[in-house]
Amino acid sequence: MRKCVFIITVLFGLSVSAQISNDSLKLVWENEKGIDSVRFNALENYYEINNQTQPDSALVALEYYYLLAEEKKATKHMFKATKRTGNIYRLKRNYDKAMSVYQEAETLAIELKDPTLQAAIMGNMGNIFIYRQDYSQATQYFSKALKFYQEDANLEEESHMLTSLGSVYLIINNYDLALEYYKKSLNILNNRAFEDRRTAVIYLNIGWTNFEKGLYKDAEFYYKKGLKILQVKNEKFFIANCYESLAKIYLNLKDLKRANFYAIKNLDLNTELAIETGIIDAQIIIAQLTFETNTSDATKKAEAILAKLPSNANNEVKRNVYELLYKCYKAQNKLGLSLKMYERYNIYNDSIQLEKNNFAVAREAVKNEFDVKLYETKLKNEKQQAQLELKQLKRTFGIISGAVLLILFIVLYYKNHIKKNRKKREALLEELEKLKNNSSSSIIVDSKKFELIREDIEASINRKLNETDWKVLNILLDTPEITNKEIAEKAFMSVDGIGSALRRMYDYFDIKDTKYKKIALLTEAIKRSNN
Template identity: 55%
Template sequence: MNLNSILKIVLLYIFSTTHFVAQNKLVDLKMVWENSKNPDSIRFNALAEYYKINNQAQPDATLKVLDYYYQLAKEKNNTKELYNVANDRGGIYRLKGELDLSMRYYKEAEKVAVKLNDATLKAIIAGNIGNVYANRKDYKKALQYFTHSFTISKKIKDKNGESRMLSSIGNVYLYIQNYDLALEYYQKALTTIKNIDVPKRSIAVIYLNIGWTNYELKNYKESKIYNEKAIKILEKTNDKFFLISGYSTLARIHLELNQFQLATDYAEKSLTLSKELKVSEFITLSQIIFAQIDLKKGNTEAAKKKGAAILASLDKSASIELKEDLYDVLYKCYQAENNPEKSLEMFQKYTIYKDSIQLEKNKITLVREVIKNEFDDLLQQNELKNEREKAKLESAQLQKTYGIIMGSIILLSLIIFYFTRNLKRDRKKRDELLEEITKLKSNDTTNLVVNSNEFQLSREKIEVFINKKLNDTDWNVLNILLKEPDISNKEIAEKAFMSVDGIGSSLRRMYLYFDIKETKYKKIALIMEAIKASS
C-alpha cells in the first residue's frame, strides 16, 4: 500500500471519527430535550446548543427541531425562548435567501423583545432586521437599523454587539462600492473585539468581508490571505453557508491568477456544499465558475456544454449577475466556434444583463451620495437625543434644591476652566509640534545648514519605512502637508484638485500606514513621521 493510500485512509478515519462524535452529541442533546423529567431550563439549553452546532451544517433538519422548540416554548409560556425560536428561524431563512420568511420571523422576535424590554435582545434583532434590508438593497433602511443596534450595544457596553454592527455598517459601504470606508469599518470591528472572548465565527465573517472587499479592489493576494484565514476557522466550526462564500471567492481568485487546478478544487468544494444545502443560487455560481475555467483554459467545447446545461435548468429568479456571467461564457464559446447566429443571440442577452447591472450601479452611485454621511448623522441625532433627555432630567433635579443649582454652577465653572486650560495646552502642543517639524526640515540635529523651504520628502525612504507603495494621491497630500502641516482637509482638497471625501480617505489610509495614534493633530503627527522617514 503506497503512502497516498495510507494518508487517505487516515484522513477518512479522522473524518469518520469526528462525524461520529458530532452525531453522538446531537443524539445526546435530543435525548435531553425530549425527556420531560428534565428541568425546562436544561431542555431549552439542549435545543439552543443543537441550533448553535447544526444551523449551518444541516439547516433543514434544524428548522424541524425549531418547530419542536417553538411548541415547547409555547407550552411552557416562556416568552424569552419564543424570542430565540423566532430569531433562529429568521437567521436560517436569511442564509437560504428566503428574505420574506426571514423578515416575518425577525419581526415576531422584535415584538417579543419590546414586550420583554430587554436591551440586549432589542440590539440583536435590530441588527438582524438591518441585514434583511441590506440583502434587499434598501441600504438606507439597513443603516438606520444597524445604527440603532450599535447605539444600544454601546450604551449597555456590549463590545461583541458593537463589533457586529460596525461590520454590518462596513457591509453597507461594501454594497455601495465605497471600499475604503468598508475596510475602515471592518478594521474597527476587529479592533473592538480584540481583547474579548467572542465566537470564532464572528471573526471569520469579518475576514470574509475583508477578503471580498479586496477581491473587488483586485487586490487578489490580500483577498486570498483573508479568505484562507476565514476558512481555517469555518472548517472547524462547520459553518457551511460561510464556507461556500470563502470557497467560491478563492475559486475566482485562482481563476483570475490562471491557477486552474486550485480554482477547480475550490469550485468543487463550493458546489458540494451548495448541493448539500440545496441553495440553487450557490449551485449555479459554482457551475458557472467551472465553465469559466474551461473557457479560460481554451476548452471551449467543454465550456459550451457546461454553459448550455446551466442555461437549461437556470432558475428564473437567479440574480442578474449570474445571468450576465453565464451569457458571457456562452457568447464567447459560440464566437470561438464561428457560430455567428448563436453568438449574436447570446451577446444580445449578455448585453441586456450587463446594462441592467450598470443601471444598478448608477442607482448605487445615487444611494452612495444620499447615505454618505448617514451613519455619522444618525449617531449625532442619537447623541443629541440622549443629551436632551439628560438635560431635562438635570433641569427637574435642579428645581428641587438650591444646593444642586449651586453645585451645577460650580461644576460648569470647573468645566470651563478645564476646557480653557486644555485649549491653551493644545495650542502650546501644536506650536511645539510645528517647531519640531521646522527643526527636522532644517536638519538641526545633524548641524547641516539647509534652507527649510528646500527640504524634500523621500518617496523611496517613506515606502521602505511603511513597507508599502504610496499612490500618487497620498504622495501629493504629503507634499502639501510638508508646506502647511496644520492645513484643513478642505484646503488640501482645493490644492490637490480632489474632493474632500477623497482627501479624508487618503489621510485615513496613511494614518494606518504610519501607525498614527489618536490625537487632535493627526496631520501634523503624520508629516512629522514622513519627515523622519525621509531623513
C-alpha cells in the same frame, strides 16, 4: 495508505460521536417529564451543533423548540427559536422568509420589553435590508443597534455592528471607510483570548474589500486566514463563501488549477446545503474556468445552466450566463447564436446598469445620511472642544492669577524685607556715629579724628590682634560699608586674606549672624575701645 485510512476512521468516529450526541439531546428535549430548563438547554445545544452542518435538521428542532416554549409560555425562548430560524433561512438565502420570521421575533422582543433583544433582531433585519439593496434602511438599523450596544458597554455586539456597517460602506464602494470599520471591529475582538466565527467574518470582509480593489493577493491572504478559523467548527455556510471567493481570486490570478479546486469544493458544499442560488453561482464559475481550456465543454456547461435557470434568477446571473455563451459561440464561429447571446447579454447588462443607477441613488442616500451623522458628530465634538477650551482657559487664568498674586507677594515681601534691612542698617550706622561722637573725654568728637584704642580692645577680647586684623578695623573705621574687595585694595592684600581676617574677628567679638556684620564688628570694636 495508512494515513488515508486513519483519516477516514477518525472522520467516521467523529460522525458517529456527533450522531450519538444528537440522539442524546433529542431524548432529553422529548422527555415530557423532564425539567423545562434542561429541555430548552438541550434544544439550544442541538442548534449550536447543527445550524451550520445540518441546517434542515436544525430547523425541525427549532420548530419543536418554539412549540414547547409556546406551551410553557416562555416568551424569551419563543424569541430565541424564532430568531435562530430566521438566521438559518438567511444563510440559505431565502431572504423573504427570513425577514418574515425576524419580524415575528421583533414582536416578541417588544412584548418582552427587552431592549437588548430588540437591538439583536434589529441587527439581523439590517442584514436582510442589505440583500434587498435597501442600504439606507440597513444603515439605520445597524446604527441604532450600535448606539444601544455602545451605551450598554457590550463590546462584542458593538464589534458585530461595526462589521455590519463596514459591509454597507463596502457595498457602496467606500473601501477606505469599510476597512476603517472592520479594523475597529477587529481591534475590539482582538482583546479576547480566542478567535471565532465573528473574527473570521471580519477577515472575509477585509478580503472582499481587497478583491473589489483588485488586490487579489491580499484578498487571498485574508480569505485563507478566515477559512482556517471556520474549519475548526466546520462552519459550512461561511466556508462555502470562502471557497467561492477563492475560486474567483485564483481565476483573476490566472491560477486555473487552484481556481478549479475551490470551485468544485464550493459546488459540493452548496449542493450539500441545498442552496440553489449558491449551486448556480458555483456552476457558472466552473463553466468560466472551463472556457479557458476547453470551449466545447464550457459551451455545454453554460447551455445546461441556462436550461435549468429559474425565472426568478437575478439579472447578474443571467447576464453572466449569456456573456459566457456569447464568448463560446463566437470562439466556435457560430455567429448567429453568438449574436443572439450578445443581444440577450446586452438586455440584462442594461438592466444591471439601471440597477446600478438605482444603486447609485441608494448610495447617495446612505452617503447623505452618513454626512449628516458626520456633521452632527462634528458639531458635538466642536461643542465638547469649546467646553474643554473654556475649562482650560479658566484653569490657565486661575494659574496666571495665582502666579501674579504670588509674584506680588514675593515683591512686597522682599520690598518690605529690604526696607527693614535698610532701617536696620541706618540704625546701626546711627549707633556707630553716636559712639564715635560720644561726649566722653576719652573720645574725640570729630569722627575723622576718632581713633580706636588697641590695648583696650585686646584687653576686652583677651587676645592680641595681628597687624592685618588691626589694619582691617581701621579701614572699616573710615568706611563701615566698604566691600571686601575695596578693603583688599586699601590693605594691599588678597580678597581671601581679608575674608579670613574678618571671619576671625567675627569670632573674637562674638558677632552673630546679621546682614551687616562689618558694621556690627566696628560697632563692637568702638564699644570695647571706649571701655
